Amino acid sequence: MIWRIIILLLFAQTYLLGQQQTSKDSVKTVDLNEVCIHESADPENQSFNFYKSSKLATTEDILSRMEGVNLIRRGAYGLEPTIRNYSAGQTNITIDGMRIYGACTDKMDPVSIYIEPVNLQSIQVAHGAAGALNGSTIGGQINFNLKEPDYFCNKKLHGQFSQSYATVNNGYNTTASLQQTLNKFSYRISGALRDADNYRSGSGTIIQNSGYHKSNVSTVLAYKIDSLQSLKLNYLGDWGKNIGYPALPMDVGLAKANIASLTHQLLFKGKYLQANEAKVYYNSIYHQMDDTHRSNIAMHMDMPGWSTTYGFYNNISTKKDFNLRLDYHRAQTRADMVMYPANEPIMYLQTLPENIFSDMGLAMSRKISLKHKQQVGFNARVDYISQSGMNGAGVKQWEVFDTDITEVKRNVLKNFNLHYGKFFKDKFFAKITLGYGERVATSNERYGYYLFNRQDQYDYLGNLSLKPEKSFQSELLFRYASKKAECSLNFFYHHTNDYIYAYRMAGYSQMTPGALGLKTYTNIAYAESRGGEMSLKYYISEKLTYIGTAKYVYALTNNGTPLPLVPPLKLQQALRYAFKFTQIQLEYDYAASQKRVNQDYGDKATPDFHLLNFRVSHNFKIKYGIIQIGAACENILNANYREHLDIGQVPRFGRNFTLNLSVLF
């Protein structure tokens, strides 16, 4: 059924584009080229649908407006998504369900950097243990689905070209895509080039080392075996060069990612089974931090990192909303530090000793609709995870701490999630969710060797014997939907035992020059977090739409110490006026100040800020397609501001004018 809807929608879209109808709906339909079909069927993802339809939004813009999602910022590029107060190892960030591990020990390469709006189909965000279908988690998951060719449209060649310019950093962004379906084969290829210089903050200061250069290619080749089966070969390549991270002591000289997968999709004809999807995948990431563009460097330093992951999954679903998933992946990571002192031999160590992380998981989910408009859902996942250090320099380094990192650490992780929901009078919906999730220590947390953390200026040593975090979670959701308005309200409370937390190792000294000491991780008794998200979409008139979201998190350790990097209250509102081929949008963002900080971690209080953005776009019909011109002014008030999750208190963009020209055919 879902497939049919998708087919219809895709067809409608193509048809309307091709025919260039001028009916009232066609404005929306033109925008629909960028609207995600899966997502439109997902009422929980209003903000994605809304913001994705703006041609000028980057992946990070869209992410930052999604429920519960915040971004840790280390530079103008490579923002790391977090869910509520959960980051990195506590969440699963995947592309098409593939696990990818960053090669950078400073988290400069979150998975989201490989996603460009031009290759993005949809983003699925799941909070807490509810997001554990693809992997054990306590924080949730963000899955990016890559764009696919429109298998079912006619044989016409479709494509687009888009050029944008931003004044704040002299940034050029060029994207293009082509797609076609030829009998049994379909393909889609898209590319993006991004170049930017150092940007200017609201105070007019040029932020040094903030420019970047990158290119991205995403290709998919699909083959329809018969009416029920198809094969899909995906390749995504991403190359970054001289990417500045003003918040960190080093930049990225070179970053390379090769991400490939082969997927087999099968639909069943019978009564019970719905579909089966099997995927094998491979990705390898290389990342090289360097400091050659920095001044006042005592000694040149290289920090290359490698990450190689392969895996598979098989997901089978029945017509009664039952899903069964088996997956496996194995990741091998390593990071080196090489220093070149003047007139002295080269210094070398493995800051992340080479190690293997392997994970075999079995997951199921079931949704049952009961009478009286009630529904019950259940999902569960078990993972068998093994981690071990590999023989090499890292093993010898660790002997100094009387630790044998080749010892294999095995953990069985359990995740459960149960929800009950009920509709009241069709418009109201209430849902209660109880969940339990676990997550294992990351490679950095286990094997890291004097990893420098810019935020608190400490070197970090891993702890081989960390226990998994275990989180008990409850969520309460209220939703109201009518023709005029859609509103949702979500509250959560999470209690996480054995929370992994850093403390100072007394009597041990740092390695990094200028660092304040050495820290390591331990399991503290527990940490708690609570908060909520709210969203309201209101159709003021046929042409005027309002959307507003609010998010808030309050998180503490068992001692009452605030957890680090917890975002303050944030409100994001937008008013959109859409008339025929013109769209005007005014955005207003507000973040409260954050004074509840974790001083041990180097958190600093962040003042509140107000941000105003204005966007306008207009579409012109031409013979073979559409030309879209867009312009925006971001941070109209030229506020000198930063968000609480911005590392190193580096101010963000000042007033920025952007121009965009797109051709769609």
Place this chain on the structure above:
Amino acid sequence: MKRLFTLVTLLSLPFLITSCIKKEAKPKETETPKTTDTTPNNLVKLGETFINGAAAKAVVYGTKEPETGYNEIYVALFDSTDGSKLSRGHFKIVPMMDMGSMQHSAPVENSGDTASTNGYFKSAVIFSMAGSSEQWWLNISFHNHKNNKYGTGKFNLAVKSSSPAKFKSTVVAADNNSSVFISFVNPSKPIVGINDFEVVLHKKKSMMEYAPIDDYTIEIEPTMPSMGHGSPNNVNPTLTSKGHYKGKVNFTMSGLWRITLKLYKNDTLVSSDQYFEITIEE
């Protein structure tokens, strides 16, 4: 693409849930000198001399070319009439330096053994300065138990300056202005990780007499000079025998390390500025 196909092929094989990691082969233990006339693989021939009066010939080996600091010496003795190996006797080395206006000796460790071990009489010489083969020589005396005859011999050898320095000499004011020699023994093959650390201390009593120091305590502090950091969990060397102090030193990365020594006598710090430098190759 090629990688992908390789991957697909690989993936069709059964998955290994856990990886088998082979333990690295243990480094070969230092070969003990073999009882042959030819220079053993791990030794360097320093010279040879007839022991006049004892009907013997001494062939002297070291573990390296002679240099300032601690030098292990292995001496093979042969019957000068039939060329057979001599394994029993009293053997002694005295190093000598001719500086023109004066002569002096250097600390030496003669085992006093009456039988060779694996065909060699072992001793150690601490060359206290560099010098040419006209300046340094070794006096060798031997009481041959085979024929109960006593004799001496000598041969000259050049001593180069060890680099980085493995020998330090300092005047310790707090110990009656004694000249104290600090000689670096181990680690001779430093690695990243845990290393045995060993130094030997001597006190100069006269130009010809040097005595091991057995009443000092030593603290060590390894640092990387260009980064300023140290390493954790080192074990300060303690006296084992005859001026030898053994402990553990840890290196957390490759590169240049400096091990600074603090010497205490009767809990009083008597020297704190002597150090040895070590380079660990990548």
